Amino acid sequence: MRSSPWSYSRAGCALLAAIAIAWLIAGTRASHAASSSQVQQDLGAAQNRASNLAGEVGAASAHLAQLNASITSTEQQIARTQADLDAKREQLLKLRRELNAARVRLAQLEAFQARAERVLSKQLVRDYEADQPDIVSVVLEARGFKDLLERIDFARRIRSWNVQVTRRVRTARRAVAAQATRLGALEARQQRLTVEVLDRRNSLASSRVSLVRQQLTVAQDRQDKANQLASARSQVADLQQQLSQLEAAQAAQAARVGGASQEQSAPAAGATGAAGNSGQASSGGGFTFPLPKGAASPPGTWSLDQGVDIAAPGDTPELAVCSGTIVLHGIGGFGPWAPVLHCDGSIGGYSYVYYGHAGPANQLPVGSRVSAGQVMSSIGPGIVGISSGPHVEIGFADSSGSPIGTGSAPTMMSLLQGSYGG
Secondary structure (H helix, E strand, O other): OOOOHHHHHHHHHHHHHHHHHHHHHHHHHHHHHHHHHHHHHHHHHHHHHHHHHHHHHHHHHHHHHHHHHHHHHHHHHHHHHHHHHHHHHHHHHHHHHHHHHHHHHHHHHHHHHHHHHHHHHHHHHHHHHOOOOOHHHHHHHOOOHHHHHHHHHHHHHHHHHHHHHHHHHHHHHHHHHHHHHHHHHHHHHHHHHHHHHHHHHHHHHHHHHHHHHHHHHHHHHHHHHHHHHHHHHHHHHHHHHHHHHHHHHHHHHHHHOHHHHHHHHHHHHHHHHHHHHOOOOOEEOOEEOOOOOOOOOOHHHOEEOOOEEEEOOOOOEEEOOOOEEEEEEEEOOOEEEEEEEEEEEEEOOEEEEEEEOEOOOOOOOOOOEEOOOOEEEEEOOOOOOOOOOOEEEEEEEOOOOOEOOHHHHHHHHHHHHHHHHO
16 A cells, blocks of 8 residues: 555654754753853862962961061060160169269359368468467466367367368269269260160061051952952852753753653664674673773773773763763863763662763763763863873762772773673
8 A cells, every 4th residue: 555645744744853853952962061061161260260269368368377476576575675665764864863963962062162162261361360379379378277278279170170171072072073974974874775775666666567567468468369269259159050050951951852862862872882793882791891992992901090091092982881871070180071970770789980081072961861882971182180191080989979999990890891802
């Protein structure tokens, strides 16, 4: 029975619709992958900037703490120097008071000496103008022997007193003059010491002013860096929210077109399986080798790390080792594109597999369903993450994408060797 033209038309429309859906899904995935990759790159740059700014803020805080300690030490020195200066000033004032007292005493002695000298001068004049009594006159004028002795003793005492007064006045004047000279020298020395302490105090005060200016500059710089850090952290938060929204949108898109995606991925899986049969990928024991066999280095060159390191040229396609879902991109030390695949079943006792040092080519977005052997990412060109060249480190991870560690690496090595030779 011949088919009607309308049947052919409906078949053609269905085929065109299928092609359109496939094109839409591929375009959507590509755009989401590009958007996610760009956001991840921006997020990594923002995180690096925030880390650098945090380091600069920490360095400024340490410098500020050093300046605060220096200012405190300088203020303590200023306080000690000020106390010494106050003591020196008090000593200087005391010496000045003593010097003024000595000068007053000297002036009093000089006045007393002047009066004494005038009295002595008058006495000498009277003695000179009066007749000098001889022994006969003294004897004749005396009213008895006792009176004679008293007259002679009085004359002797008068002469002795005049001599003593003159001597004592001169001695006192010399002592006062010497004291004034000594106090004057002490005052000059104390004045010099006071000036030295004052200069030291002023120098310390100037150093403190300089330190305070540095403190203000560093504090302002730290505040600026802190503001930039807050802005960078806000940008990181915004990018993380944007990435979460993109991943949620990808998951929703995958859910909406799930049926069509499975229809389109089935032929791709079949094509990939065919490629595996031609020698590009091998499968053994439910585990598919993660690279085209011809591109991977031979098993003798593989090495154990947290996973297994396999060298291959940059941009070599990376294949899903199992059927499952891509749940994460980016692992610390392995680059921003490293995918984490959640297998539908247990593989060697583990459920999550990571592909370290992947590049941006062939990346499927988070939330994509893949079949075993389907291309899902690629070897990073050059150095990606902490590496020495293009290679993949494939191993088991936990649900956060963190490698489980070297203890699981032998299991991964066994699976790889079995699938490579299968």
